[in-house]
Structure formats: C-alpha cells, structure tokens
Amino acid sequence: MYGMLKRAIFFTLLAGLWQLLFWLGIWPEYVLPSPVSVCKTLARGFQDQSLLIGVAISMKRIAIGYGISLGVGIFVGLLIGRFRIFEDTLGSLISGLQTLPTICWLPLSLLWFGLNDRAIIFLVFMGAVLSIATGTDSGVKNVPPLYIRAAKTMGAKKWKLYLEVIIPAALPHIIIGMKQGWSFAWRSLMAGELLIVCLGLGHLLMIGRELNDMSQVIAVMMVIILIGILVDRLFFMKVERHIRERWGLVKS
Amino acid sequence: MSESVGVDNLIELDYVKIDGGQGTSKANSAKRDLCIQHVSKSFQSKNGSVYVLEDINLEINQGEFVCLVGPSGCGKTTLMNIVAGLEKADSGDVWANGRRIQGAGPDRVVIFQEAALFPWLNVIKNVEFGLKLKGISGRERRNIALEYLKMVHLTKFQNSHIHELSGGMKQRVAIARALAMNPEMLLMDEPFSALDAQTRWILHYELQNIWMKTKKTILFVTHNIREAVCLADRIFILSTSPGRIKKEFAIDLPRPRDDNDVNVAEYSTRIMQELKAEIDKVVRCEMDADSCVECDIKCTSVEPAKTDIGGGI
Numbered sequence: 001m002y003g004m005l006k007r008a009i010f011f012t013l014l015a016g017l018w019q020l021l022f023w024l025g026i027w028p029e030y031v032l033p034s035p036v037s038v039c040k041t042l043a044r045g046f047q048d049q050s051l052l053i054g055v056a057i058s059m060k061r062i063a064i065g066y067g068i069s070l071g072v073g074i075f076v077g078l079l080i081g082r083f084r085i086f087e088d089t090l091g092s093l094i095s096g097l098q099t100l101p102t103i104c105w106l107p108l109s110l111l112w113f114g115l116n117d118r119a120i121i122f123l124v125f126m127g128a129v130l131s132i133a134t135g136t137d138s139g140v141k142n143v144p145p146l147y148i149r150a151a152k153t154m155g156a157k158k159w160k161l162y163l164e165v166i167i168p169a170a171l172p173h174i175i176i177g178m179k180q181g182w183s184f185a186w187r188s189l190m191a192g193e194l195l196i197v198c199l200g201l202g203h204l205l206m207i208g209r210e211l212n213d214m215s216q217v218i219a220v221m222m223v224i225i226l227i228g229i230l231v232d233r234l235f236f237m238k239v240e241r242h243i244r245e246r247w248g249l250v251k252s
Numbered sequence: 253m254s255e256s257v258g259v260d261n262l263i264e265l266d267y268v269k270i271d272g273g274q275g276t277s278k279a280n281s282a283k284r285d286l287c288i289q290h291v292s293k294s295f296q297s298k299n300g301s302v303y304v305l306e307d308i309n310l311e312i313n314q315g316e317f318v319c320l321v322g323p324s325g326c327g328k329t330t331l332m333n334i335v336a337g338l339e340k341a342d343s344g345d346v347w348a349n350g351r352r353i354q355g356a357g358p359d360r361v362v363i364f365q366e367a368a369l370f371p372w373l374n375v376i377k378n379v380e381f382g383l384k385l386k387g388i389s390g391r392e393r394r395n396i397a398l399e400y401l402k403m404v405h406l407t408k409f410q411n412s413h414i415h416e417l418s419g420g421m422k423q424r425v426a427i428a429r430a431l432a433m434n435p436e437m438l439l440m441d442e443p444f445s446a447l448d449a450q451t452r453w454i455l456h457y458e459l460q461n462i463w464m465k466t467k468k469t470i471l472f473v474t475h476n477i478r479e480a481v482c483l484a485d486r487i488f489i490l491s492t493s494p495g496r497i498k499k500e501f502a503i504d505l506p507r508p509r510d511d512n513d514v515n516v517a518e519y520s521t522r523i524m525q526e527l528k529a530e531i532d533k534v535v536r537c538e539m540d541a542d543s544c545v546e547c548d549i550k551c552t553s554v555e556p557a558k559t560d561i562g563g564g565i
Contacts, residue, residue, distance in 0.1 A: 150368035153336055154382035154433060155358035164385065168372040247371045248415025 033215035065124025077136020102188040120192040127188030128181035135177015139170025286312040291344035303494035319480035327495030361430040367422035376410040382433040400428040420451035437469035460508040
C-alpha cells in the first residue's frame with residue numbers, strides 16, 4: 001500500500017513537471033503537447049472507438065501469433081531438451097536465430113505473406129517462439145531425474161510422462177520463457193504495425209505522426225505501455241507467484 | 253559363530269545357492285513373489301569392467317518383508333533398480349509374480365530416499381497420481397487416496413503443499429502414494445536414512461503396522477542393521493566388490509518390534525560381526541586407495557550408475 005502511495009506521488013509530480021514545461025512555452029505544442037490535451041485525445045479515442053478498435057486489432061494479432069508460438073515453442077523445446085539429436089541440430093539453429101532482431105524478419109515476411117495480417121502475425125510468432133523454446137528446453141533439462149524415475153515406477157509412459165511430469169516440472173522455466181517471449185512478441189507487433197499499413201495500435205501511432213498530432217502519438221504510446229503492464233501484472237506475475245508458492249520458494 | 257545369550261531363537265542359515273534350472277519353473281514360483289536369478293551387473297572403468305553385482309540369486313515369498321543390507325558401494329541400490337526395472341542387468345533374470353520383468357511398472361512401486369513427491373501437486377493429488385495414470389475416475393480416485401492417507405495419519409494435510417511437510421511426513425505421503433496403486437510389492441531404497449532418529453523410530457513402527465495390515469511383499473534396502481532387524485522377516489547381507497549375497501538371516505521376533513528392544517539389539521550385534529569384515533574392506537579402500545590392489549577396481553568405478561530415465565517418446 002505504501003509502495004502504491006509512493007508511486008502515485010511520483011507520477012503526479014512527473015505530470016506536474018510536464019505541465020510546468022508546457023506552460024513555460026519553450027517548445028511549440030506540436031513538439032510538446034500538454035498532459036491535458038493528451039488526456040483529451042485519449043478520451044476522444046475511446047469515445048469514437050478508434051483507440052478501442054486499434055487495441056482490439058492488435059490484441060487479436062498477438063493472440064494468434066503468440067498462441068501459435070506457444071504450441072510450437074513448447075513442442076520444439078521438449079524435443080531439444082529430451083533428445084540429443086535435436087539439441088545438436090535444432091538447438092544450435094535456435095541459439096543462432098536468437099541473435100537476429102525480430103524486425104529483420106519483416107522483409108522476408110512481406111515477400112512470403114504480402115502486405116497483410118499474416119505478415120504481422122508471422123513477426124509476432126518469430127518474436128516469441130525462440131524464447132519459449134529455450135525456456136522449455138532449460139526447464140526440461142532441469143527436471144530432477146528422480147521425478148521421472150518415480151513416475152515411471154508408477155506406470156507413467158510416453159506422452160503421459162510428458163504431460164503429467166515433465167511439462168509440470170518444467171513449468172517454472174517455461175513461464176520465464178513465455179514472459180520473455182511475450183515482451184518480444186509485443187515489440188515485434190508494434191514494429192510490424194508501424195511499417196505495414198493495416199490498423200492496429202502501431203498504425204494509429206503512425207497516423208498521429210502523419211497528422212502532426214503529437215498528443216495522439218503520446219496517447220497511443222501510453223496505451224501500449226499500459227497494455228504491456230496489465231498483461232504482466234494480471235497474468236505473468238500472478239502465475240509466477242502461484243508457482244513460487246507451490247514450490248515453496250516464497251513465504252505465502 | 254558363537255551363540256549369544258538370550259538370542260536362542262536366532263535362526264542362522266548359511267546362504268545356499270539356488271539352483272537356476274529347477275528354481276525357474278513357473279509352478280515353483282507361484283507363491284514366490286520375486287525371483288532373482290543369476291543377476292550380474294558390471295560398469296566400465298579405466299581398468300576394465302567392474303562387477304558391481306555378481307551372480308545374485310534371491311527368492312522372496314508373497315507377503316514377506318525382506319531387507320538387503322550391505323556397506324555403501326556394495327550394489328544394493330543397483331540391485332533394487334534392476335528389480336524396479338529402472339536399470340538392466342547384464343545377465344540373469346528377474347521374475348516378479350511369475351512374469352519376467354521388462355522395465356518399470358506399477359506392480360513394483362519404488363519409494364526412494366528422498367520422497368520424490370511432485371511439488372506442483374498438493375498432498376492428496378500426489379497420492380492420486382498413480383491412480384490417475386491407471387485411468388481411475390475422479391471420485392473413486394479421491395476415495396482411495398483418502399483411505400491410504402488415513403492409513404499414514406495425514407488426512408489433515410490433504411490440501412497442503414509438499415514443501416509444508418516435514419521429512420517424515422513426506423515419506424509417509426510417498427508410502428501412501430505407493431500403496432494407493434495396490435502394487436504387488438513395495439521396493440524401498442533407504443527410505444528413512446535421511447530422517448532423524450526419532451522420526452525414523454516412528455516410521456519403523458508405522459511401516460510395520462501398515463505391512464501387517466496390507467501384507468504387501470516388501471524389499472527394503474538399508475545400510476542400517478538395526479533398522480533391518482527391526483523390520484525384516486529375512487535379512488540378506490551383501491558383500492562389496494563384487495556384490496554377492498554373503499549371508500541370510502531369519503528374524504523371528506514378535507511384531508511390532510521396537511528399535512530399542514533388547515532382542516533387536518542382540519540380533520543387530522550378531523549381524524554386525526558378520527558385516528565387520530566387509531566394512532573393514534571398504535574402510536581400507538577409502539583410506540588407502542593407492543596401495544590397495546583388490547579395491548583398485550572399486551575405487552576407480554566412481555562413475556554413477558547409468559540409469560535409463562527414459563528418453564524415447
């Protein structure tokens with residue numbers, strides 16, 4: 001609670017400083033809009049639903065792209081984590097690809113899929129899949145062999161061993177990979193939307209630039225930050241906390 | 253061996269080799285729950301292959317409580333893993349309930365030194381784990397699990413997380429989890445050796461009560477002779493490098509036995525004398541590894557047992 005108070009005071013002061021700079025009139029309004037006008041733009045965006053539509057379109061893209069990368073990433077991570085042959089081949093390919101910034105896939109994505117949704121979804125997918133795969137891989141490698149032996153003597157075999165033991169035991173690492181994958185995916189999505197004209201939050205950002213409407217640019221940036229924080233707080237932090245409690249890593 | 257006073261009901265059998273040809277017949281093994289025949293196992297080291305187990309023969313009857321005792325490094329855990337199906341013997345066969353064993357299976361559940369409970373499941377779901385694999389439906393599963401949790405006196409903790417339990421409680425949950433599967437036999441690999449003396453004493457009592465109630469066949473590995481005497485119907489002493497069965501003792505004392513009972517203490521002393529030569533051998537090895545030729549083999553075979561933890565999908 002005390003932390004919340006500190007944060008509230010800090011951000012109020014920050015907004016005050018911003019307003020003060022605006023009143024001093026050093027920069028013209030199209031360079032530095034006032035916090036009030038940004039708030040107005042935000043309110044207008046929600047009223048005429050242009051922001052809501054942008055959010056909905058962006059969320060749909062990331063849901064599809066991230067969903068696919070979750071399935072593929074966990075599957076590939078399991079293969080790399082459990083089988084030497086995949087570790088030596090696929091594993092080295094993945095660690096190589098990880099050095100490539102996701103936006104570098106854009107030209108290839110455009111040539112493969114054209115100027116459309118699928119090109120952006122592909123970017124989202126490439127952003128998340130590698131982190132999820134490596135997270136799963138390290139999770140699988142850290143499963144205590146004792147768990148597997150115990151499960152085997154109780155009759156766990158083949159896919160049941162994976163479903164009931166290996167994946168749950170690897171979950172703490174998988175979640176870390178998912179979290180990192182999410183933030184990469186979110187960035188790639190915004191980068192893609194900035195460059196491909198097809199609605200979404202990134203596109204609204206570009207419209208703001210084209211109309212010379214700085215308050216819209218800042219308003220959209222705020223929405224992007226807000227969504228990032230919300231997903232982190234509402235999903236990842238809760239899941240991580242839950243796991244830490246289960247595993248006995250934190251006093252609940 | 254000299255007879256000690258007050259231990260006249262100690263029946264000591266010199267170990268007799270079981271004849272493989274006759275012992276194998278299925279008719280003969282009907283009431284036998286476990287037949288270990290000519291099992292040998294060796295590991296590769298720099299100085300060639302080292303026998304960890306050499307020609308082990310063992311028969312355990314249904315409902316019998318048998319302890320394998322030996323100094324560290326004698327291969328008793330390896331033997332246990334072979335019976336469990338977690339490791340393969342180089343030669344020889346293991347028959348469980350008249351069938352040759354092929355890999356691990358729910359008819360022979362292992363209880364390990366560490367409880368091996370799954371931290372992502374709470375206590376009751378851990379006990380249900382094996383039942384779920386068997387495909388038993390939700391409600392029935394819960395009832396069976398509760399029944400066995402009751403047997404180990406932990407129903408109050410059914411919704412607890414694993415890390416909230418003490419070491420002794422964890423082992424009791426592990427025992428409940430194993431029993432819930434209704435296996436042919438329990439394989440217990442030094443299950444109480446990481447616990448403090450008092451907890452161990454309680455669990456010895458509890459395990460005996462459970463055994464008397466369920467009449468499961470139990471193969472129990474330990475290096476603690478007192479523990480073995482307290483629990484077992486028969487005790488097999490294993491020697492080191494190579495691991496061979498050296499002696500067999502039958503313990504004929506009323507149950508439940510107490511660790512501190514005079515008779516238990518007497519038996520333990522007798523068996524201790526038997527083991528002394530073996531322990532000395534190990535000590536000589538550890539103290540003077542360079543000059544000791546006979547244990548050169550043992551000391552170089554430090555690589556851990558290669559255990560198949562299951563790669564293939």
